[in-house]
Amino acid sequence: MASASRTPTPAQPEQTRNWLELPPEVMATILHRVGAIDILANVQMVCTTWRRICKDSAMWRVIDMHNLGDLWDMEHDLEKMCKHAVDRSEGQLIDINIEYFGTDELLQYIANRSSQLSRLRLVCCHNVSSEGLSEAVKRLPLLEELHLYYTSIAKESIEAVGRCCPLLKSFKLNNQGSRRPHIDCDEEALAIARNMPALCHLQLFGNKMTNDGLQAILDGCPHLESLDLRQCFNVTLTGNLGRRCSEQIRDMRHPNDSTEDYGFDAEIHDCESCDEEYPSGFSDIDFLSDDDEYYEFSGASNGFSDYEELFFD
Template identity: 70%
Template sequence: MASSSSSESTVEEMRNWLELPPEVMATILQRLGAVNILTVAQTVCTTWRNICKDPAMWRTIDMQNSIDYPDMEYALEKIAKHAIDRSCGQLIDINIGYYCTDELLQYITDRTSYLRRLQLVCCYNISDEGFSEAAKKLPLLEELHLYDCSLSKEAIGTVGRCCPLLRSFKFNNHRFSRPQIGSDEEALAIAENMPELRHLQLFGNKITNNGLEAILDGCPHLESLDLRHCLKISLEGNMGKRLHEQIKDLRRPSDSIADYEFDSQIHDDDSFDDENPSEFSDIDVLSDDDEYYEFSGASDFSDYEGLAFD
């Protein structure tokens, strides 16, 4: 009897989940991220499958945590493209990891005219030319957050000119164990081309006081400025006074990095190895036309080998 009661309780719990309003269930499912939605969640039942196919579910696409699935490396770009297709042109916010390329960036910008926020992490396969071409198609972009992405001053300038609504810009680098040669090329590109900035983060940048002064002159609306681990800056005297008067939220070069969004490794110099994760196996994932299973109970991605996007 106890076993039967336990079984009935489990069934009742499953029924309660399915009876949730679709908009509530969509909010819950979105927290899983694109990878889990497309490879696991949409296979659970017909109701979840239908919710996961709603374009509104894909206005925001988060694939930042995709690095947690190393054995899926070769499928990640494929998953990203399918998620973008699911948005049906409604995409406004996307977060992409190390596997992003010029081709994928072009795929994104060719399929939405409404992108407001773009975040890229460790995307060394994106060229200046590819990024510049993408920027020309993002006139509504308000937030651009780049972590360990290598772009030239020319590409930064193109972003500023082509994205006049840009309010938040993060251009973050690695930390270094010893002082680097100062350089203001990137700072000057920001100062000359991003006059509407409200928020700027330059973690680990080689900016000097000259570049900082140019930013304060060229970005008069700046409210928050994060200069953590910018080792070539001195905030003594007049510079410190000006920052106090102009910037509401200031993070100084020596401030704690405990709340920094990503694990920040320390490097000795600029010659560190930037290899991306590799040597992983492939995986196939479900397409809109593939068969799915009612309460399949699959426990890991290997259960879905053999299924592929069209």
């Protein structure tokens, strides 16, 4: 018996997702992961819907100016972009991350317009001075987290932070670790101990403090829950001091603990082996750049480009 012929089932059209149909709050969450630089330089140029989302002040409560540090080849002005992002927050900014390009003037600009700021992160900002930071924190009474990576400040600035930011709970003052030459310095540790009694989390990666400085911190910061002393090679956690740390600190990182999860170049740069080309402690890999071209915040001219006129309306 011949088999009955079957009419072929027509292929179903492949369904595609229209990103423009996503709810605005979902789209905003997705776009925010791109980072502030790409949002200002690229994302908001895609379509009117994305531009409308990108101009919403709620998009700028958190500003992440992460970059790879290749500032010499960048065609856009990161400081100008950052100021524009702060302006878009309309005073709602609570969290900002600045890498490589921070200056005293930019920090003051942020402080003057962001009284609600609770988290400030500066990475390798050599143009931020102790005086500049001390002046800025006077306008940041709600600051709860201050994280400084390879950004040098004096003890006077630490004292100013402690006085002006009574809600400070997390402080990071991280530098490049070294064993030679042997230098002891407890100034920063003592400034922390005397001015930041409410601290819960403290990271002093590569600090020159001694056991005396650590003892002062344990006495002056009774609420400490976590303490990171990796590459603090002048500290010896033995005897009574070691026992006190284990009893008082819930999460303790010792000087010789692994740095695998640190996130930055943790190579120990002693004077004998230090590469002067990268005094901040960053390796070649940190200076790789993207191939993306940015136009509207170009630093090539003093005036606004046609793109900038569009975005600053």
